[in-house]
Amino acid sequence: MTFNEIKKEIKFDIKTDKKVKAIWYWGLFSMTGVFILKWIRARHMHLSETQDFLQGTLPNFFAATGIFASVFIFYKLLFRTDASSSKKLIFSTLFTFFGLILWEVIQYFMGSPMDIYDVLMTILGCILTGGFIQILYSENSSQKI
Numbered sequence: 433m434t435f436n437e438i439k440k441e442i443k444f445d446i447k448t449d450k451k452v453k454a455i456w457y458w459g460l461f462s463m464t465g466v467f468i469l470k471w472i473r474a475r476h477m478h479l480s481e482t483q484d485f486l487q488g489t490l491p492n493f494f495a496a497t498g499i500f501a502s503v504f505i506f507y508k509l510l511f512r513t514d515a516s517s518s519k520k521l522i523f524s525t526l527f528t529f530f531g532l533i534l535w536e537v538i539q540y541f542m543g544s545p546m547d548i549y550d551v552l553m554t555i556l557g558c559i560l561t562g563g564f565i566q567i568l569y570s571e572n573s574s575q576k577i
Contacts, residue, residue: 438508445505451568452505458564459501462557465494485549492532492550496557500528504565517569521562529558 433441445452473487503524508514515523532554540546 433512435509435512438512442506442508454568455501455505455565458561459498459505462494462498462501466491466498469494488547489549489553493553493557496528496532496554497561499531500524500558500561501565503527517565521565521569524565525558525562529554 446456447453469487469491473491477487478484501524503510504520507520507523533551536546536550536554
């Protein structure tokens with residue numbers, strides 16, 4: 433299949449397959465969350481310590497969930513072949529986790545502090561999205577959807 437054929441097939445899946453649509457909206461919501469939090473943070477709105485902490489760490493959580501969902505959906509475009517949901521799940525987890533950890537390391541060498549809470553939020557985002565997709569593709573939920 434050509435790139436454009438795969439792209440059309442994925443668009444069709446997003447429109448017709450309820451599981452893929454749910455993952456798509458989860459990723460879209462997550463990436464919107466990243467942009468909203470970055471916009472708020474750029475305005476230097478300091479309301480409380482807890483909110484400052486969340487402004488600093490939630491972008492990592494939402495980036496992890498959004499990237500994970502995107503890689504899972506667009507796996508076929510990356511490799512020009514489809515795979516089982518478990519294989520896509522494993523690849524999405526590893527790609528997202530190591531990619532965002534690498535980004536933390538790069539930021540450290542650029543002079544920013546490496547924050548363990550960002551790493552923990554990345555892990556949490558990967559676990560939650562992986563669990564969400566696992567539930568969608570489990571045997572019991574296949575009959576419900």
